[in-house]
Amino acid sequence: MSETSAYASLWSLRRQLFSQTWPMAIGVLSLLGFQLVDAAFVARLGTGPLAAQSFTFPVTFLMIGIQVGLGIAIAALISRTIGANDIERSRRLGSLVLIGGSVTVGVVAIVLWFAHGLIFAQLGASAENLKRITPYWALQLVANWLSALLYFGYTLFRAHNKTRLPGMLMVLTSLCNLALDPLMIFGWGPIGGFGLPGAAIATIIAFLIGLVILVWRLSDQDWLSLSGLGAEARRSTRPFATIAGPAMISQLMPPLAAMTATGLVATLGDPAVAAWGLQSRLETMSLMVVLGLTMSLPPWLGHCYGANNWPRIRALTHIAFQAVLIWQLVFGIAMAIAAPWVAGALAGNPTVQHDLTQLIRFMLPSYALLGICMIVVSASNALGWPVRAMLISFARLFVCYLPCVAAGVFAGSMTTTALGALAGNILAGVMAWLIFRASLAGVDDEGQRRS
Template identity: 60%
Template sequence: MAAVMQQRELAITLWRQTWPMAIGVLALLGFQLVDSAFIARLGTAPLAAQSFTFPLSFLIIGIQVGMGIAIAALISRALGAGEQARAKRLSSLVLIAGGAVIAVLAVALWLLQVPLFQLLGADETALTYIRAYWGPQLFSAWLGALLYFMYSVFRAHGDTRMPGKMMVLSSLINLALDPLFIFGVGGWEGWGLPGAAWATAVAFSVGLLLTGAKLRRCQWATMDDIGQEAVRSWRPFTGIAAPAMVSQLMPPLAAMLAIAAVAGLGDTQVAAWGLASRLETLSLMVILAMTMSLPPWLGRCYGAGDWGQIQQLMRLALKVAVIWQLSLGVLLALASPWVAMALAGNPEVQSELALLIRFMLPSYAALGVCMLVVSAGNALGWPLRAMLLSSARLFICYLPCLWLGAALFGWTGLAAGAAIGNLLAGLTAWVLLKRILSRPHRQAGASG
């Protein structure tokens, strides 16, 4: 009876910590899917052009997430040590330095756009659309990075409600502006594909203004002695940010290789793949939320040496991941013709997208297991194993199965191969976690 009550308390606490982030992730990923759905109404070529930009956009996101993880950790430690003034300096430092790093990266990606997109397989028609879209898209990505760094400051101070509210507000603004900027209103014909990026830029700008005003009211940032803080903190910051960014940059690299394989099959397939990528991240919203809410909890248990609760918590999290993702995946697979019809205007794209949904969505139950095990790595004292597992998921399980399936059976083989790769990754993660938790003290004491 006591064990049942403890499990119930763990489930309730997990729910309370996860649902605010789940709503925020749903809103953030939802407006990205809305972008693609509106762009699909412009035609296959614009949608394919946007799909080519996803891997490079994920590159920016990977770097900003790695920096956000590092700064949230440093601010949390400073607050825990009672160093309020240092926490304020760190907040200002990440906003300035992070904004500068993302700005430099955005300029480099703009200057190198033609060779990069040609390397990904974009033809001249796609490049024509990309040239008009890529500039405003990079600008909106920079604004989004600044907003994300502010969210990291709030999360470090224990405030998850403000980021969640801003994610929802930004998504609603983007949803309202998308059709106006893309298709126009009255006698104005709109901007077409670039309109989606400008709508996002406006939404992020509003979020920046409101979040920045709240940050000033909370007095969580200061410019006093920021130079000395930069000298003091760059080493610990790099020590945390570097491995986190490496882990975050592997999915964009894998996405580049995947889109290059899909590009050989045609524009219709590229367009369908882009929509499936958006649907993937949206369908994984609960998993993504748990990857944010679980590590701090696991870290406290790890620090206390409470491996019994760690095992219970991981079992509960994995059970939730499998049941939720499998149920959602099967439901979407059964409804795949209607889901594809809602997202894509072209009947050919709808057909190819429906095939991807049927094969890949149920396999995200296994992918969710792998994502949770990787996210638990740093909290449980084995970051190197987590990074290697993330690499194995992408470059040993996922991409080889995808390439082999495409080579043997075309589009159907590609979809089936991606699903098999996810299943292998989930199984590998489960075996690794079971092995580590069966010998927690020996594994925790090992390097990485």
């Protein structure tokens, strides 16, 4: 291949990857943006309700981790069967994920409801905060379950390389939630609001609207089949578990680490927890390109894996790394400069504003390296290295991130806590990139392990 044709091919890959990623990135931005606005509305109720909501974030991420782990496995299997041109099996797998996923997440929601008192007490919530959390959490669990149903539907579209509808539905549900939030939280005119539980009610209504549209659009696709599900479940259990087990563990590690970090930060007081909760919303929103790539890239890699096209796999991951580094550095530095104004817009309490400013300044630029680590984990799952992905996730959180955050908390301020998180993200990104580079170097262009 000539240099000109190679450049043209690389440019074509960039354009295709961008076309697959931008709907998901915009969707993620809108979805996470409404969560940030949600927290900003709650902040107007006072530091107490904001701290109460912040305690629920890591447990919500626990549920999200389970659904994402299931989604990773099913997207990998479906995309590989499509790449191998086994369309009928992909239909059966699509039906299995909708049925099995909804039941699994529903059971998890029930368990988390009955255990919520113990969980939030262990996280450091006071008795007063527990009184605020209980009515909100009952409704938020319903919202989390509906979110999982939407996510599994999105997974089917992504596995077929159709990302536009999921992106559009994320935007739509976000706008609905944004419109409903002030009405449900504060009320309108003589009609009183529901306070903190109103935030969950708004989310439930928004997700129900999204589900109606998703079911309608799925009915137009020939992606599902109810025949032979029992035999397919038996056939797919082992390959599914091989991917889903490590992937789910990988996805459960971040919320478990977030719960641990929240417990550590809670020793610094309610304003610190409130600032940490707002920062967690900013973190996920600032990673919109990374999250978009983790949704659009794996199915494409799965197709390439099924077709044994390793040169394209290398090119796609290289493009993804470039995009992540450039975007996260530019966005992180801009946010660090604007930190005082962003904190002022999100929080009314001066102490919370100060703590949030420090977190933004030091943590957001480090997400360039965190993003690299997230892409490595996502790509490794798609390429048949789920155990490796799980070990990278473990090392990122429990070897790099949490020890550094703990050191910052023990130093006694949110500034040192932010510096600790920055150091942990840098260590994790460098570690993940070195491991993934070595993994790709160990496979030749025909997919055979080099001696």
